[in-house]
Amino acid sequence: MDRRGFLGLGAAGGGAVFLSGLYGMAWAEGHDDFYFVQLSDSHWGYKGPANPEADSTLRQAVTAVNSLPVRPEFIVFTGDLTHTTDDPAERRRRMTEFKQIVAGLAVREIHFLPGEHDASLDNGAAFRELFGPTHYSFDHKGVHFIALDNVSDPGARIGEAQLAWLKADLSRQASDARIVVLTHRPLFDLAPTWDWATRDGEQAMALLMPYANVTVFYGHIHQEHHHQSGHIAHHSAKSLIFPLPAPGSQEKRAPLPWDPAAPGKGLGFREVEAEAGLADYRITEFPAMKA
Template identity: 70%
Template sequence: MELNMQRAWKRRDFLGLAACAGGAVFVSALPGWAAGRDEAFYFVQLSDAHWGFQGPPNPDARGTLPKAVAAVNALAEPPDFLMFTGDLTHTTDDPAERRRRMREFQSIIAALKVPVVHLMPGEHDAGLDQGAAYRELFGPTHYVFDHKGVHFIVLDNVSDPAGRVGAAQLDWLAADLAQQPQSARIVVFTHRPLFDLYPQWDWATRDGAQVIERLMPHPNVTVFYGHIHQEHHHMTGHIAHHAARSLIYPLPAAGSQPQRLPVPWDPAQPYRGLGWREVEAGRASGDFGIEERPVNG
């Protein structure tokens, strides 16, 4: 099966396109798997901005994403790339409003001083139209790229309203993995968790076990995801799964209360539970160093 590989958009490409009506795309492959292979590097993960959300529990709903952009730009050394693991925007039944929110999101992240930005959808971006608006404005919902000896796989487990990756994408994943050596360093990005964290709250992927089954033959696999609006770490066999905090409101621990309601806003600690992370990849190692960063007012 031929993989859909396009070049990644760099910041200068985006700035040129941001002034155009059609917006820009930040997805696809970095050229040169061999370039800088096995050099240490780091990237940033942001997640769950829910741009367009209004009301409790975040009275600064239009401020937290710009604050995160400013925080990333203030880093002493820019990351090699930034990955945004879904729910860029908040869901709406109005197709025109959905696109307007996506364009506003584009305009905000255009300020990022990062060489490459990769995006993927969450269910708020793609669940109501099977990813049509997302693909129109941002490009493919699943893709791969390679960077300094690490193979990155971006999976779409949100465009299907049932919360599945789906047979076609599972075949695509198997074909991609067949091209990788067993010892390859592999990082997978998803929005929903691939394991059954708490299906009652939609914190699962219906066919996530089939994804993990395809990944298990590779001993150096790490998964980064969003969706649950909190830091969380889990192991399935030798595969580590790390959830990121959100940029809009935190959610409670799985099953800790009857309903999945956001943690109330605390004026004394207004940005408690909101944040983003840096991930450092060491030289020729399967381990990744994770540093959690807060959103500050």
């Protein structure tokens, strides 16, 4: 089966998972291309009317990912792994349960990012205990990935220390390097009154702007959204728990009502195609469940 065949199966089959694939269109011709899966905002531990099936959605996603005809080379979770709680013991319990569930994913690597539900109440202490650093970078087949933490600071800032780290990390990259930034909150002011912004995000963007091939994947807003900052594209992932309204479309941010006739409404997955050797990502969105 070649990559085109895999795309056809993906479009026909759907699945309860949110994924971003990064791979070359010439994959079948032997180029060193790849794709990865992105899941976001699973909010393990949530209980409420916005998703009465919250205790099974994450497990459905694990099953769906393991059913993909081509195994992803790695998976990224872009934050809000768990739902917020004031109880430190409960926070760790939820993270432990989440970790046990996603351990069933049949992949070699999983990269985790915190969301504000995971990290803002203890500055990321529990997250670091169970998942490791809240910001880091790694390389995969010619693409440099940067995971930024804009949630551990309760003020929604990246912070001077991490910005200095980002500057140093970028200084080791060529100006035309292929760079993918992973984060939870958007790095631009999407809807600041809804907490859909990063207060010092413009400083991170200023550091990224000199690099010609940068793409940002994030979560937090529980819906597909695409934004352009100059030559830098930002793409948000849908949630694994419930959808949220369009940015600024109403006075208060609140989950969209649960529809028992269409439990997957507002949930979905995506694939992102890239030409081999270039930073040109083509995104295709699919519904999470069959109608």
